[in-house]
Each structure stands twice: as structure tokens, then as C-alpha cells.
Amino acid sequence: MRKQLGRSPIRRSLQKVFLFSFLLTTILLASLTIHVLANQSPPQNPLSVSTSADTPSLTSIETILRSSVQPQRSLSATLPPPKQDPCLHCHITGENKNLWTPLARWAIFGTMGLIFAFGMYRTGSVILNRKTWKPLTNRTFEWVDERYEISEPLSKVLKKPVPKYALRWFYCLGGITAFLFVVQGVTGIMLAFYYKPTPEAAYASIQFIETQVRFGAAIRAIHHWAANGMIVMCTAHMLRVFIMGAYKNPREMNWVSGVLLLILTLAFGFTGYLLPWDQRAFWATTVGSEIAGSVPIIGNLALVFLRVGWNVTGETLSRFYALHVMIIPLLTVGFMFAHFLMVRRQGVMRPL
DSSP, X not given: OHHHHHHHHHHHHHXXXXXXXXXXXXXXXXXXXXXXXXXXXOOOOHHHHHHHHHSOOHHHHHHHHHHHXXXXXXXXXXXXXXXXXXXXXXXXXXXXXXXXXXXXXXXXXXXXXXXXXXXXXXXXXHHXXXXXXXXXXXXXXXXXXXXHOOHHHHHHHXXXXXXXXXGSGGGGHHHHHHHHHHHHHHHHHHHHTTOOOSTTTHHHHHHHHHHTSTTHHHHHHHHHHHHHHHHHHHHHHXXXXXXXXXXXXXXXXXXXXXXXXXXXXXXXXXXXXXXXXSHHHHHHHHHHHHHHHTSTTTHHHHHHHHHTSSSOOHHHHHHHHHIIIIIHHHHHHHHHHHHHHHHHHHOOOOXX
């Protein structure tokens, strides 16, 4: 009786595996047949070929006469041009014909193959080990924890209860700001693949992203609106903290780090505004740097530092690009880490 009870789940699992493999094979054969039939050239009509060959036209007679009068050229001149590699032809000459069809095929059939291989591995593991399946994420964490013992310190950080009053929507403004910063980082890296920070090519590269790069206009729009949203959410978060008095003892340094993060967020917007290198960006940077130059005592120093001279030039564009891509992100990540660490240590202040 035990043997029969032990074999029945094995038979069911084997039946599932065989059924899944049969369905997958049927789908693959059907798609292969459709692909072969779609790529076959239509058969030519033999009557049209024979009639066109038997009745010479005026152009064919002229070509025969010209070839009989003119001397024959060498054999190398009549050879057809060599065939080009489709992938190299697409990337070198700029042609982009039917690019998504092979990518979609690889994605669909590759995903189906991975699912089939994972199902076979999981079923075989359960049959051989006679144990319930343990997810790969749990196995990976146990493998790392066995060597580095990270579960105990992580549990102290991650298993901290959140009070009920902190679940209201206005307590999430800081988290939304951090999320928008991540969105800015991802979209900014994607735009940096095509942007050229030179006066001659900056505006042209922006137009190339907008018109030629797939989803380039959408990525740039996400980057633009996420920047505006980050400034709005950061300002709203600061107002919420100020109204609730969360800047008082013992959270003074947390408030100072938040003010510095607001300044860095505004600096992100100011330095990124010049990068398109159009008329609006040029004159907005000119006015903004003039405002910085009107500060008493250090105004001229700030003006020269921003413009790399007395006027907005190509060096200004390089300076703003370096600040926008390298200096300000590193400072922001450092202050965000300190800010989150202090919030985690001190907790969320109770509402008034």
C-alpha cells in the first residue's frame, strides 16, 4: 500500500512533464512550419517566362548590338557585389529593417525553453530527493548566510516595526523622492549612451535621441518629468517635516542633511537645464549664473566657477555636465545614506 501511495504522485508528475513537453513540441513545430511557408518565394509562371524569352524586346536587341560592337569587359566587372552581413549592415549603414522580428522570436522561444528546462529540473529534483521544492532565492540566501552570517545583522535592520501613524500618505513623500531619484539615475544613464557634451554635437545628439533612438523621446520625457516631480516631492517633504516639528531635538542633523539634499536637488535641475544647448538653455543658464554672481563678497567667484570664465561657453557645458553626472550624484547618494541611517536610528516622529 505504501509503494502504491508513493508511486501515484510520481506518475502524476511524470504525466504533467510529458504533457508539457508534447505541447511545447507541437508549438515549436507549428511555428517552424509557419516560418518556412512565409519565407518561401511564390512560384513563377512558366508561360510568362517562355513568352518573354521567345519574343525579344527592343531593349534586348539594343543591348545585343552594343555588346557586339563594344569590346568585352573583364570578368571581375560583371561579378555581383558581395553579400553583406545583416547585423553589420544594420549597424554600419544605418538601415533598420525588420529588427524586432528576430528579437521577438528569441525572446518568446528562449523564455519557453527556460521555463521548460526549469520545470524539468524542478520535477526531477522533487522525484530524486523526495523532498518539497525549495525556491532558488532561499537556497542562495542560505548559501551566502552559511559563509558570511548576514541574517542576524539584516534582521535587526529589516524587522523594525512601522507605527500605524506612519502609514499615512504624507509620511511617504520622502520615499517618493528617493524613488524618483532612482528613476533619474536609470534614465540618465540611458540618455548618456547617446548624449555628446560638446557645443558642436550637444543639440544634434538631443535631436538624435528624440527622433532616431527607439523610445528615446519617452525616456527623455520620463527624465524631464521625474526631475520636476523630485523637486516638488522634496519640497513637500520638507514642509511636512517643518509643520510637524520633526526638526527639533534630537533630529537636528537629520534636518540639516535634508536641507542639503534639497539644495543638491535644485543643483541637479540647474546643471541639467544647460545640457540640451539650445537658446532657452543658454539664456536660462546666463540668468541663473548672473543671480549667483550678485551674491555679496563671493559673487564673482561663484560666477567664474560656474561659467569657467566670464561668459557661457563650451567650457561651461563641460563643467555643468561633470557636475550633473558625477559630482552631484555622489554627494546626493552620500547624504541620502546618512539621512536614511538617522531616520532608521531615531524613528519617525509622532504627529502633533
